[in-house]
Amino acid sequence: MSEMVTLKINGRQVQAPAGSTVIEAARGANIQIPNLCSNPELEPYGACRMCMVEIIHGKRTRLVASCIYEVSEGLEVKTDTQRVNNVRRLVIELMLSRNPKHPRLLELAAQHGVEGTRFEIDVRGCILCGQCVRTCREVVGVSAIGFESRGTLRRVATPFNESPAECIACGSCAYICPVDVIPLKEKDGVRTIWKTDFPMLQCRSCGRTIAPKRQLEHFAKITGQSLDDLTKSCVHCR
Numbered sequence: 302m303s304e305m306v307t308l309k310i311n312g313r314q315v316q317a318p319a320g321s322t323v324i325e326a327a328r329g330a331n332i333q334i335p336n337l338c339s340n341p342e343l344e345p346y347g348a349c350r351m352c353m354v355e356i357i358h359g360k361r362t363r364l365v366a367s368c369i370y371e372v373s374e375g376l377e378v379k380t381d382t383q384r385v386n387n388v389r390r391l392v393i394e395l396m397l398s399r400n401p402k403h404p405r406l407l408e409l410a411a412q413h414g415v416e417g418t419r420f421e422i423d424v425r426g427c428i429l430c431g432q433c434v435r436t437c438r439e440v441v442g443v444s445a446i447g448f449e450s451r452g453t454l455r456r457v458a459t460p461f462n463e464s465p466a467e468c469i470a471c472g473s474c475a476y477i478c479p480v481d482v483i484p485l486k487e488k489d490g491v492r493t494i495w496k497t498d499f500p501m502l503q504c505r506s507c508g509r510t511i512a513p514k515r516q517l518e519h520f521a522k523i524t525g526q527s528l529d530d531l532t533k534s535c536v537h538c539r
């Protein structure tokens with residue numbers, strides 16, 4: 302069992318495993334910290350800065366990203382101070398300049414009293430949270446997509462912007478994206494993602510579409526089953 306440490310969040314004593322992050326400790330204590338790139342299934346990343354909190358060392362306070370800052374014995378954390386809210390408002394304004402209409406960002410804006418952005422609007426959709434890239438690499442295990450370019454041109458892309466050879470068309474990147482900017486379409490037994498058409502396989506018992514052939518092949522390889530085994534029946538007719 303991991304060693305536990307005791308810290309204070311908003312004046313409340315909270316226990317958390319040593320080595321965990323402040324946002325995890327807060328989640329465990331039902332204290333919400335807004336965030337856009339923290340995901341319990343993924344390694345800490347610290348991209349969006351929405352999860353900033355104030356930590357107190359003696360008379361000094363410091364702003365840190367709670368999703369990458371580790372808990373420690375006696376740490377004092379405040380999640381809702383003026384400084385914290387100023388940073389969050391700035392972050393929201395920056396996100397709105399890249400994606401001014403997404404309901405999730407508009408909701409965060411409303412919750413933080415942000416009415417618009419003072420930054421130049423440059424609609425790119427993606428807020429660079431990295432969840433798609435990390436999910437593909439850490440959960441699916443194929444690294445079909447990555448970041449390219451720097452600064453304002455930074456974006457998620459396939460290698461050389463070509464049809465991704467590694468992609469198994471599972472759609473995890475599209476499903477995880479908090480602002481829905483990765484297009485995924487399904488029509489006539491074909492899933493289209495990353496501008497590539499992936500044929501899907503049907504259940505041999507009921508005829509319903511199961512999943513893209515590439516995804517089933519990947520699954521077959523991992524589990525040692527055959528494609529025939531995987532398409533014999535589906536969750537609906539089993």
Ligand code: SF4
Binds near residue numbers: 427
């Ligand atoms: S495409 Fe979506 S999930 Fe990927 S980095 Fe951009 S906002 Fe995040």
Ligand code: FES
Binds near residue numbers: 339348353
């Ligand atoms: S949730 Fe911590 S930086 Fe994004």
